[in-house]
Amino acid sequence: MKRRVWLTACFIVLCLSQIQCLLIPSDQESGSRAPNQNPHVRITGGVFNSDPEGVDYRVNLKWHGWDDDGVVTAFEWAIDDTTLERAWHTTTDFGNLFSFQATVHDVADSSFYDWHRFFIRSIDNEFARSPIDSRYFNARTIAPKTRITFPVFSPAQFILRRPRSFNIKWEGEDLDSSQPERTPVAYDYKLVKFNITNDVDQLIEDLITNENVFLDTLQYGDKTAWIRIPSDITTLRLSELPLGDLYIFGIRAIDEAGAIEPSLDIGQNFFPFEVTAEECQPIVTMRENRLGRHVFPSEGETWNVEVPSNTDLRFTWTGDAAFCGSLPGNVNYGLDLEDPGDENDNAPNGIGGWIGWGLWEEVQTPFSFPDRDDGKTHNFYLKMMDQSNNPRSERFCWVAIKVVAFPMNKTALIVDDATPRPYMFGTDPVHDAFRDRVLRSVYQFLEPGEEPGIFNMFRTNEGGFNPESMPLELVAAYKMIIWNTFFFGTSSSGLNDNEFERHILTSYIGAGGRLYLYGSSPIGCLAGDNFNYGGDGLCPDVPGADEPAWDDESFIWTFLHLTNCVTGTSGTGQQIDGWVGSKSVHPLYPDLDLNTSVWNPWRPRVGDGLPVGGTVWFEVYKNSRSIAIQPEPGMDTLYVLKTFNYQGVQSRLEGYPITLRYQSTPEDSALGIDQGRVFLQMFPFFPCHEGPATEAATKAITWVMTGRDE
Secondary structure, X not given: OHHHHHHHHHHHHHHHHHHHHHHOOOOOOOOOOOOOOOOEEEEEEOOOOOOOOOEEOEEEEEEEEEOOOOOEEEEEEEEOOOOOHHHOEEEOOOEEEEEOOOOEEEOXXXXXXXXXXXXXXXXXXXXXXXXXXXXXXXXXXXOOEEEEEXXXXXXXXXXXXXXXXXXXXXXXXXXOOOOOXXXXXXXXXXXXEOOOOOOHHHHHHHHHHOOOHHHOOOOOOOOOOOEEEEOOOOEEEEOOOOOOOEEEEEEEEEOOOOOEOOXXXXXXXXXXXXEOOXXXXXXXXXXXXXXXXXXXXXXXXEEEXXXXXXXXXXXXXXXXXXXXXXXXXXXEEEEOOOOOOOOOOEOOOOEOOEOOOEOOOEOOOOEOOOHHHOOOEEEEEEEEEEOOOOHHHOEEEEEEEEEEOOOOOEEEEEEEXXXXXXHHHXXXXXXXXXXXXXXXXXXXXXXXXXXXXXXXXXXXXXXXXXXXXXXXXXXXXXXXXXXXXEOOOOOOOHHHHHHHOOOHHHHHHHOOOEEEEEEEOHHHHHOOOOOOOOOOOEOEOOOOOOOOOEOOOOHHHHOOOOOOEEEOOOHHHHHHHOEEEEEEOOOOOOOEEEOOOOOOOOXXXXXXXXXXXXXXXXXXXXXXOOOOOOOOOOEEEEEEEEEOOHHHOOOOOOXXXXXXXXXXXXXXXXXXXXXXOEEEEOOOOOOEOHHHHHHHHHHHHHHHHHOOOO
């Protein structure tokens, strides 16, 4: 049995060995290997002809390759030159966006062009190369442009007058750039001397052929050459030029295709100038949150201000030397200097001596003055140089600070800033009597025998409506001011004259005084008698505001806390937007409806007989198109607007706040920006029924005096 198994195994092995022999070819066979065939390539996109009109200098060339007996593994391309091996570039892509040079100026249309030939070949898996495919074409580009933005050239002043040191600024544009910024890739600049002439062609010739002042130390090379700089440099400072010399400065742009701005245009990319002894003294704008701002020297060499005692002053400032091609430089300041001309009189905090030159932007130590300085004037001095820090560029600024103590030993001052016409509510005495009845609750806060103060804003010129100036000492005596505004005059409102111009209320509220401001268009008056309520209305300086009516340093923003728009309506909008009442949104305040015996909205309008609509003597606080009203701690809304809405047409102003109030928050205290309570009512009382108006005024006066709703 074992022998049979052994024989079977041997037989199987023998059979398998014979099969293997059958699979091995005979070494007697002969033949030749098939030759490799070259691959192929063809340009399939980008340029198809050699039209002289040309194509854009950026060409998106595409190609396709194949191999009949193998595969294409790569491509090689070249531009213009194929004689050198390094001219070829390898890629595995089937296309690419190429930027070609276009440096020949076409005088016919101010563009640039260059003829080019593009070559492409493929490589197969045995490193064989295909025949070359190519395209011959004309690449064109639009010439870039440069515009000098400073100094500003004036044809009336053919040769500009410049100080010895100043900045030059420019901007460039390349309309067919591949980058979204559409800027050139570089600039060339040049400064040459010239002999005086009024011939523009001669100036251009001098700029091209005269030696570049910046290359006057060049030992080798062309001293007439332009200097190339990258495109992110768009300003150049010329320093300490010799007095009396005449120069031409030129700047030109270069684009991706190598095209150089072809034309030189006076005032556009070059200008001639004379170096003069005029110095570059910065314009200084000084600010203080409670005092406003003053511009030196245009608004006077001295800023005269009145400040409450015991109030920290934090002066800040900015400088502007762009008008003379420079930037603001070092600053020195000091308070109450014995001799402002002695810079050796120093003090580390700038109080009692100069603090020392540095890049100061604000006082390092706020200062205030005690009650005992009432009536005394302190002096704050500031000097600023331009960026050359040359003493010749020094601007001297002087702030004369009169201290006013705020005893607030009287209760209430009523300011009559109203100029109504007789047809609105009788004569001015009738109007004043109505006001006194509505405000009679003020008597409950007076001391025995005390009467409220009255300040008639137009007492000396009832017909001319020129407002009186309120002494700060007057308002400083009162705990509360009730200001009734209704400007219908021809000169200026009292709010405009005393706050917008003189910042009386800023000082008063900042010192803790309390204000009840009511009447027609108070915000328009505070914005400089600006009653342009078109579009969004009067808006602060925030994104989306086309013509800001106030900024974040104003009384409106800082003390009324109005950070969005205020608007009203006009005579053409009364049928829809006219005021017919103020709806209370506070449970203790009554609704105030229109008294039709004063103003009847159904009275036929002259001309078409339609109802005249509601009154226009109001403002509302509303969001602009781009900015929503944000709730602010300390701010409450008391009333919203009710409009006439003739024939059911909904007003765009319906429901917007028409009365607001503000009381300082703990956050204000922590930041040191406490203020007195403010009640802002943007409509007058006289079109209302007297009973509810008196009740509303009583609650407003109580809150202003006590901070409580009763």
